[in-house]
Amino acid sequence: MKPSSLPLRAxxxxxxxxxxxxxxxxxxxxxxxxxVFLIPDPLDILAPQIPMLMPRDWQGSYIGTELFFxxxxxxxxxxxxxxxxxxxxxxxxxxxxxxxxxxxxxxxxDQTIVWYADPIENANVWKKELDAGAYNSWPILExxxxxxxxxxxxxCISDPGPMTSxxxxxxxxxxxxxxxxxxxxxxxxxxxxxxDLLLQDIxxxxxxxxxxxxxxxxxxxxxxxxxxx
Amino acid sequence: MAMILLxxxxxVPLLLLLVPAGIYRTLRSWSQTMNWxxxxxxxxxxAFLGYIRIDEILDPPIPxxxxxxxALKLIALISPxxxxxxxxxxxxxQWATALLLFPHVLVxxxxxxxxxxxxxxxx
Numbered sequence: 001m002k003p004s005s006l007p008l009r010a011x012x013x014x015x016x017x018x019x020x021x022x023x024x025x026x027x028x029x030x031x032x033x034x035x036v037f038l039i040p041d042p043l044d045i046l047a048p049q050i051p052m053l054m055p056r057d058w059q060g061s062y063i064g065t066e067l068f069f070x071x072x073x074x075x076x077x078x079x080x081x082x083x084x085x086x087x088x089x090x091x092x093x094x095x096x097x098x099x100x101x102x103x104x105x106x107x108x109x110d111q112t113i114v115w116y117a118d119p120i121e122n123a124n125v126w127k128k129e130l131d132a133g134a135y136n137s138w139p140i141l142e143x144x145x146x147x148x149x150x151x152x153x154x155x156c157i158s159d160p161g162p163m164t165s166x167x168x169x170x171x172x173x174x175x176x177x178x179x180x181x182x183x184x185x186x187x188x189x190x191x192x193x194x195x196d197l198l199l200q201d202i203x204x205x206x207x208x209x210x211x212x213x214x215x216x217x218x219x220x221x222x223x224x225x226x227x228x229x
Numbered sequence: 230m231a232m233i234l235l236x237x238x239x240x241v242p243l244l245l246l247l248v249p250a251g252i253y254r255t256l257r258s259w260s261q262t263m264n265w266x267x268x269x270x271x272x273x274x275x276a277f278l279g280y281i282r283i284d285e286i287l288d289p290p291i292p293x294x295x296x297x298x299x300a301l302k303l304i305a306l307i308s309p310x311x312x313x314x315x316x317x318x319x320x321x322x323q324w325a326t327a328l329l330l331f332p333h334v335l336v337x338x339x340x341x342x343x344x345x346x347x348x349x350x351x352x
Contacts, residue, residue, distance in 0.1 A: 089292070
């Protein structure tokens with residue numbers, strides 16, 4: 001080997017090391033980006049298992065607020081009720097709203113669904129509400145306590161305020177692991193509304209909500225999200 | 230609120246003025262400086278988007294171990310810099326100067342996050 005060829009060989013080795021470095025950085029970077037942007041959203045995978053009302057259940061409606069996890073649900077809107085975040089293995093809360101727009105109004109159906117790992121806890125929590133005779137001082141129009149369909153009640157007020165058309169109602173129901181609370185209301189843009197958010201619509205939607213929670217799985221989960229309770 | 234505005238007023242000029250000036254002094258070439266700056270901008274935006282995505286889809290109540298959650302956030306922040314560093318080195322920027330992108334991308338992503346928070350805070 002000629003002495004003059006040594007620096008050339010050193011350069012080649014450096015070049016190779018250089019290229020290895022570039023390749024390594026590129027591989028780490030691309031792998032990282034694939035992981036970050038290709039991880040599926042767990043909520044999208046869970047969504048079909050959650051017994052939420054969908055636009056197909058209410059003709060002409062669309063999703064107002066997209067499905068998200070919530071742990072902000074309380075047994076009733078009472079400041080004395082302690083609140084704490086849901087523990088995944090015990091409770092899972094979901095929220096979504098549907099809107100229906102007319103010429104002078106916006107009708108809304110805000111739905112919260114809570115899954116309880118222990119159906120007895122679900123029953124105990126909601127028995128208090130169902131037995132109360134009123135919900136947040138709203139008179140209960142209808143209730144159902146039989147075993148053939150979810151225990152439920154519909155509480156409505158006839159005079160909800162100047163910008164809201166009556167009836168404004170809460171529907172609460174539970175069945176085994178699932179509890180749902182649905183708030184029905186309709187806002188006007190200042191026009192005097194002559195039509196209600198028809199009680200017929202409310203009845204149709206509550207019947208559908210009952211069907212959905214009765215056919216819902218025992219646990220909404222997949223893979224590592226399942227606790228097997 | 231006042232603290233965030235103060236940070237913004239300090240960080241944004243740092244990114245917009247001092248970093249380009251410093252890099253130009255090091256690189257002594259407009260094309261490489263622009264290349265470095267573009268890499269910083271793109272990598273910062275991608276790092277911010279990746280961080281936000283991980284934060285949105287895997288934050289509680291998803292029962293992911295905390296170390297995995299934070300490791301994914303770290304990957305989201307660092308991986309765009311890796312690609313940008315590889316690109317810069319490929320185009321002839323020295324390793325030391327290319328690697329300077331790592332801390333700057335973190336500051337860049339943080340700055341973008343701060344700017345994104347301003348409308349929420351005003352709101």
